[in-house]
Amino acid sequence: MKIFLSNRGNLRNFKSFTESLDLSNPKKLEISTHDKWVTVHPANLVLTAALAMKVGKENAKIVGKVPDTGRYLDRMGLYKLTRTPSPFVYSKKEEAGRFVPIKVIRSPQDQSRFITDVIPLLHLSEKNATVVKYVIGELVRNVLEHSFAEDGAIVAAQYYKRANRVSVGICDTGIGIWRSMWDNWRPKNDLEALKLALTPGITGTTRREGGTSENAGAGLFFIKSIAKISRSYFVIYSGPAEYTLLKYDKRVSGMPRLYGNPNRDHHNETNTSAKFQGTLVAVDISLDETPEFNDLLTSIGEVYHQAIRERKKERYRRPKFI
Amino acid sequence: MKRIIKIQRLTGDFAENKDIAKKLRIEKIMPFLLKGDEIIIDFKEVDGVTQSFIHALISDPIREFKEIAFDKLYYKNANKDVKEIISIVYRYMQESLDNNGE
Numbered sequence: 256m257k258i259f260l261s262n263r264g265n266l267r268n269f270k271s272f273t274e275s276l277d278l279s280n281p282k283k284l285e286i287s288t289h290d291k292w293v294t295v296h297p298a299n300l301v302l303t304a305a306l307a308m309k310v311g312k313e314n315a316k317i318v319g320k321v322p323d324t325g326r327y328l329d330r331m332g333l334y335k336l337t338r339t340p341s342p343f344v345y346s347k348k349e350e351a352g353r354f355v356p357i358k359v360i361r362s363p364q365d366q367s368r369f370i371t372d373v374i375p376l377l378h379l380s381e382k383n384a385t386v387v388k389y390v391i392g393e394l395v396r397n398v399l400e401h402s403f404a405e406d407g408a409i410v411a412a413q414y415y416k417r418a419n420r421v422s423v424g425i426c427d428t429g430i431g432i433w434r435s436m437w438d439n440w441r442p443k444n445d446l447e448a449l450k451l452a453l454t455p456g457i458t459g460t461t462r463r464e465g466g467t468s469e470n471a472g473a474g475l476f477f478i479k480s481i482a483k484i485s486r487s488y489f490v491i492y493s494g495p496a497e498y499t500l501l502k503y504d505k506r507v508s509g510m511p512r513l514y515g516n517p518n519r520d521h522h523n524e525t526n527t528s529a530k531f532q533g534t535l536v537a538v539d540i541s542l543d544e545t546p547e548f549n550d551l552l553t554s555i556g557e558v559y560h561q562a563i564r565e566r567k568k569e570r571y572r573r574p575k576f577i
Numbered sequence: 578m579k580r581i582i583k584i585q586r587l588t589g590d591f592a593e594n595k596d597i598a599k600k601l602r603i604e605k606i607m608p609f610l611l612k613g614d615e616i617i618i619d620f621k622e623v624d625g626v627t628q629s630f631i632h633a634l635i636s637d638p639i640r641e642f643k644e645i646a647f648d649k650l651y652y653k654n655a656n657k658d659v660k661e662i663i664s665i666v667y668r669y670m671q672e673s674l675d676n677n678g679e
Contacts, residue, residue, distance in 0.1 A: 363596045370591055385591075385625045385658065392593035392627045400595075456669070465673025468602070468637035469595065471666075473628050548625075549657045556665035563672050 256280060256310070258303050260288045260328070264295040266422075266488035266499065266539055272299060273497050276529035278306075284315040286337065293324050297411035297424030298490060298537030300331055304357045305409045305426040305533060307336040314338075331411060332357040353377050353414035361407035366395045369410070377414045377421060383542050386551075387412070387421055390481060393474040394425045394536050400469075401459060402429025402534060419542045420487065428533035432493040435459040445494030446526040453479055453491070453498070453517040455562040464563060473559060476515070478538055480555040483511050483520065484546065487539035495530045499523040510546065513554060515562025578614045580605070585622040592626040598633035606634070610642045610649055621654040631666045639670045 257277040264272065284306050307315040315337040321328070326343040328334060331354065334341040355373050360366050370388050379387060391410065398408035404427035412423045433448040436459045442448035451457050456464060458472030466472055475491070479500055482489035489500040501521045503511040514520055545551070582605055587597050609616050618634075620626075638646045652663055 363594050367589065367594050370593060371589055381624070388591050388593070388625060389627055392591070393629060396593065396595060396627070396629055463673070465636065465640065465670055466632070468640075469599065469633050471628070471632045471636065471669065473632070473669075477628060549661055552658060552661040552665065556661065556668065559665065560668045560672060563669055567672065 256284045256306060258284065258286050258306070260286065260293050260295050260299060260303070262289040262292040262294050264293070264299045266296055266298060266490050266537055267502070269296070269298060269490045269492070269499055269537070270497055270523050270525055270528070273492055273528035273531070274525070276531070278529045278531065282310060282314060284310045286315070286317045286333075287319040288317075288321050288325055288328075290320045291322050293322055293328070295327065296537065297413055297422050298535060299424075300328075300333060300357060300411045301409045301424040301426035302492075302531070302535050304333060304336055304411070305406065305428050305535075307333070308359075308406045308409065309428045312336060312338055330354070330356065353416070355410065355412040357409060357411045359407050359409055360395050360399070363396070363399060365407070366392070366399065369395070377412060379414070379421070379542075382548060383421070383545065385548050386481060386540060386545060387423070389548075390423055390478055390538060390540065391425070393478060394423075397474055397536075398425065398427045398429065398534070401435045402427040404429030404533065421540045421542065422537070423540070424535065424537040426533065426535040431532060432491070432534055433496075444526055445496035446498070446524060449491050449493060449496050449498050450517045455515050455559040456566060464567065475536070476559065477555055478536070479517070479520075480513050480558070481540065481551060482538045483513060484551050484554065485541045485544045486511065487541045487544070489539075490537045491535070492528065492531060493534040494532075495528050496526045497524065497528050505544075510550075510554060513558040515558055515565065578612070579617060580609045580614050581617045581619055582606070583619045583621065585620070588623065588630075590622060590624045592623055592630045595629055595633040598630045602634055602637055606638050606650075607641070610638055610645055613645075613649070615649045615651065617651045617653050619653045620656070620659050623659060624656070626659050626662055628662050628665060631662050635663070635666060636670055639667070640674065643674065
């Protein structure tokens with residue numbers, strides 16, 4: 256497998272990143288970077304980390320010239336997952352920053368510890384920390400419950416001061432979305448499976464409205480909605496399918512309108528990326544644009560409820576006019 | 578009889594661990610409702626909860642006990658975010674009860 260980390264590693268360009276992946280030869284991983292400047296989003300990092308863990312440290316290496324900006328890969332812990340020693344030397348002081356390096360979460364207890372001990376590294380206000388805890392809490396739990404991934408959930412996050420934005424990436428090398436939706440929904444391809452997973456009230460665990468005692472099919476819809484309301488990107492990638500929620504136009508005033516149907520959101524999609532055995536979810540949260548969490552929940556809750564009602568109406572029996 | 582369940586003691590200030598919610602549901606909420614007890618779920622010092630946590634805690638009691646659950650479950654010291662999430666779960670569970678002919 257080969258991964259190229261470019262100088263345009265952000266969610267807007269994530270589709271081109273997934274299309275550039277070479278996932279053949281799954282026993283080895285070669286990571287290369289742009290030779291002059293490398294920029295990675297936590298999404299690029301966790302996907303690379305997940306594949307490095309999958310092949311094992313001895314079979315993963317970073318090759319070619321890595322520019323100075325590549326020291327970020329070291330700070331985030333990528334070198335430790337490969338057999339390539341880090342060429343970067345820096346003082347401990349430089350290491351401080353508002354980021355969460357690559358972490359592996361294997362159990363609900365790990366998850367709770369992560370949320371309690373690690374999120375504070377981002378030094379967010381209480382209001383913003385609640386949003387980030389919420390996002391990570393829901394996404395990691397999805398991995399632990401549905402992915403059957405041996406390596407658990409691989410998580411990284413970064414606070415970008417200039418943009419006043421938090422970016423989060425969560426990845427696993429489990430069964431993927433299509434397989435987890437298959438038993439109850441029979442999606443015809445991976446892209447359809449992604450869209451089902453994003454639809455409020457649809458869970459892979461049942462077809463019953465209201466879900467099971469454990470799952471309601473709300474998690475991903477909530478996270479996508481948080482991204483939309485904060486006018487940020489959201490990405491989900493599994494198998495060859497990738498869906499990117501595009502940024503809501505900042506010139507349009509008022510709270511962005513939410514839709515239950517992911518097709519109605521301004522997005523990019525593909526079903527022809529490199530086939531990734533697992534799932535990646537990434538989200539940007541623009542803190543300038545994030546309203547009070549309560550207002551955000553109210554809006555999301557209303558759309559969620561409305562989506563369930565609409566689906567219910569679709570199933571009403573119709574009179575037989577002859 | 579009144580039963581009090583203190584969430585913070587079990588989850589810390591952010592309640593997201595569904596295993597804890599499930600345990601509370603199975604070992605406390607369902608048996609208490611079966612006995613006809615009133616249950617006060619106390620969110621004192623809980624800053625936030627996930628929808629998944631609340632769903633795992635109360636969706637089954639609502640589905641199984643319906644009106645009894647609505648009558649006997651009380652939520653104390655819930656901040657406005659927690660109240661909103663509980664309200665969301667109440668709304669969609671009632672919608673789904675109608676929907677499934679339950």
